[in-house]
Amino acid sequence: MEINWFPLWLSLRVALLATAFSLAVGVWIAYLLANRQFRGKELVDAAVTLPLVLPPTVLGYYLLVLLSRESVLGRLFESLTGGPLVFTWKAAVLAAMVHSTPLLVKLVRAALETVDRTYEKAARNLGANEWRVFWRVSLPLARRPVFAAAVLAFARSLGDFGITIMLAGNIPNRTQTVSVAIYDAVEAGNETTALVLVLAISAIALVSVYVANRWNEGKALR
Amino acid sequence: MTEARIAKRFAAGPESAAFALDVHLRVEPGITVLFGPSGSGKTLTLECIAGFATPDKGRILVDDRIVFDAEARVNLPPRQRPCGYVFQSNSLFPHKTLRANLEFAAAGLPRIEGARRVGEMLERFQLSEMAGRCPHELSGGQRQRGSIARALLREPRALLLDEPAQGLDAPLREEFYAILREIRDSLHLPILLVTHAIEECFELATHMVVIHNGILIQTGSPLSVYRQPASSEVAALLGDYFLAPAEIASLDPHNKASVIRIFGAEIPGPYFAGHFKGDRIRLCLQPSDLRLSLRGGDRALPGQIPLTLVRVVERPRTVRLHFAEGLAGDMGVAEFAALPQSKFWQAEIAPSAMRALS
Numbered sequence: 032m033e034i035n036w037f038p039l040w041l042s043l044r045v046a047l048l049a050t051a052f053s054l055a056v057g058v059w060i061a062y063l064l065a066n067r068q069f070r071g072k073e074l075v076d077a078a079v080t081l082p083l084v085l086p087p088t089v090l091g092y093y094l095l096v097l098l099s100r101e102s103v104l105g106r107l108f109e110s111l112t113g114g115p116l117v118f119t120w121k122a123a124v125l126a127a128m129v130h131s132t133p134l135l136v137k138l139v140r141a142a143l144e145t146v147d148r149t150y151e152k153a154a155r156n157l158g159a160n161e162w163r164v165f166w167r168v169s170l171p172l173a174r175r176p177v178f179a180a181a182v183l184a185f186a187r188s189l190g191d192f193g194i195t196i197m198l199a200g201n202i203p204n205r206t207q208t209v210s211v212a213i214y215d216a217v218e219a220g221n222e223t224t225a226l227v228l229v230l231a232i233s234a235i236a237l238v239s240v241y242v243a244n245r246w247n248e249g250k251a252l253r
Numbered sequence: 254m255t256e257a258r259i260a261k262r263f264a265a266g267p268e269s270a271a272f273a274l275d276v277h278l279r280v281e282p283g284i285t286v287l288f289g290p291s292g293s294g295k296t297l298t299l300e301c302i303a304g305f306a307t308p309d310k311g312r313i314l315v316d317d318r319i320v321f322d323a324e325a326r327v328n329l330p331p332r333q334r335p336c337g338y339v340f341q342s343n344s345l346f347p348h349k350t351l352r353a354n355l356e357f358a359a360a361g362l363p364r365i366e367g368a369r370r371v372g373e374m375l376e377r378f379q380l381s382e383m384a385g386r387c388p389h390e391l392s393g394g395q396r397q398r399g400s401i402a403r404a405l406l407r408e409p410r411a412l413l414l415d416e417p418a419q420g421l422d423a424p425l426r427e428e429f430y431a432i433l434r435e436i437r438d439s440l441h442l443p444i445l446l447v448t449h450a451i452e453e454c455f456e457l458a459t460h461m462v463v464i465h466n467g468i469l470i471q472t473g474s475p476l477s478v479y480r481q482p483a484s485s486e487v488a489a490l491l492g493d494y495f496l497a498p499a500e501i502a503s504l505d506p507h508n509k510a511s512v513i514r515i516f517g518a519e520i521p522g523p524y525f526a527g528h529f530k531g532d533r534i535r536l537c538l539q540p541s542d543l544r545l546s547l548r549g550g551d552r553a554l555p556g557q558i559p560l561t562l563v564r565v566v567e568r569p570r571t572v573r574l575h576f577a578e579g580l581a582g583d584m585g586v587a588e589f590a591a592l593p594q595s596k597f598w599q600a601e602i603a604p605s606a607m608r609a610l611s
Binding site (some may be wrong): 147149150152153154156157158159160163167171172174 | 303304305330331332334336337338340342344346347348357358360361403404407
């Protein structure tokens with residue numbers, strides 16, 4: 032029997048892009064939370080944590096309302112890119128990103144907080160501005176746990192179900208990611224497809240977690 | 254001129270007592286040592302000058318430039334303050350080679366000028382050969398020299414050092430002192446060094462400032478501070494001082510002399526300016542000030558203080574005798590061994606060695 036590999040490739044591509052976007056947004060938020068004192072800091076912290084505790088369908092619903100073709104943001108996206116966001120693979124990227132960013136922010140913040148402040152003081156004393164302190168000192172010193180965080184965020188992006196199905200739908204060969212495809216296959220009694228995809232995803236997740244742990248320990252893989 | 258007038262308060266926290274720093278410090282070219290116990294506010298003072306901490310009140314000038322003024326609301330960020338800073342722990346960036354560490358400090362300079370200074374500094378501190386190594390591949394002494402080279406690369410107008418010799422063993426410390434003396438002599442630079450080691454004051458200081466509980470309690474040359482501690486706190490910090498309560502029995506301004514009553518005996522003392530007959534004072538004595546001998550019975554000879562031995566500590570060349578009265582004296586090992594064992598002693602003290610603390 033023929034197995035459709037499209038969901039796996041789509042998921043990998045979506046997860047990779049989502050991780051890249053998560054890093055861009057998450058590292059910045061983590062930096063603010065770790066280093067700056069500002070008004071509303073607790074609120075930002077809470078807002079970032081929220082996706083970890085809210086049911087994915089709730090998040091998906093919010094995003095669907097916020098980004099539908101009739102909404103302001105949805106129209107803005109359409110006028111910029113020439114196509115709708117919802118129920119496309121791009122929506123799957125956003126869904127995966129919302130799913131993984133909170134974890135990334137938590138881990139990167141913890142990583143940045145382990146950096147000895149003396150190095151940052153020394154850098155400032157040597158004439159570096161905050162931008163340079165971060166890129167040339169703090170981030171390189173925290174590179175191992177930050178990389179580990181990115182790997183874990185990738186693994187988490189791969190596994191989103193609820194937000195994806197609300198925002199990107201379940202269109203075979205268009206927006207059907209692995210977790211959605213597995214659900215579909217089980218529903219349809221397609222045991223072999225389900226098992227193969229389940230094993231593939233499990234293997235990727237296992238490798239990711241293993242790599243992340245190795246990097247976090249600071250041993251091997253130099 | 255480099256000058257700091259700083260006041261900063263900390264309210265008591267769940268794990269810390271309230272603390273107030275209130276100092277006025279002037280640092281001339283040469284080495285000024287800020288001496289005090291841990292928790293006295295030494296490092297905080299340095300951090301305020303470098304801009305890592307913000308005082309509540311006061312004004313800080315580095316080389317006549319105002320870097321902080323609470324009233325005028327001037328507060329330059331650390332990167333704009335012309336201070337070199339050498340941290341207590343090794344602060345070379347561990348992910349960069351020694352050369353890259355120096356180049357980090359040279360950023361912002363024209364490229365050729367930066368490269369020239371990096372080369373010069375490596376040469377000057379004998380680090381050229383290991384410039385390509387990372388800090389963890391360098392010895393403790395090399396790391397310390399690297400930190401100083403990096404701090405001097407931007408040609409600061411003041412150099413701040415926070416217990417820089419801590420963690421170095423004795424030979425490396427000597428080497429480090431030599432480097433600092435060389436910097437002191439070759440650069441016309443105010444250097445402020447924080448320490449709790451009294452040897453460092455004698456080794457390095459042109460000027461010594463004693464800080465205790467956030468307040469400066471004595472300033473002067475290391476020798477003048479050591480010879481005449483201004484208070485019992487200073488005497489306790491210097492170590493090797495023992496305090497004895499005494500009373501001025503009579504004063505003779507004509508002969509610049511006095512008689513003081515101490516542990517039941519009356520002994521000749523110096524003239525204590527500013528004191529009256531009957532004043533209670535504390536004599537501040539070092540072990541070397543006591544000339545010890547055995548006494549026959551319960552009474553000491555005239556002019557001598559009766560003492561009761563409680564403990565003997567043997568040192569390589571001397572023995573230190575601790576007495577129940579709170580004083581201690583030193584004696585040669587052979588000399589002590591030749592005497593019969595007894596706990597009844599007496600001591601003679603030259604009036605010129607007597608310092609009074611009120």
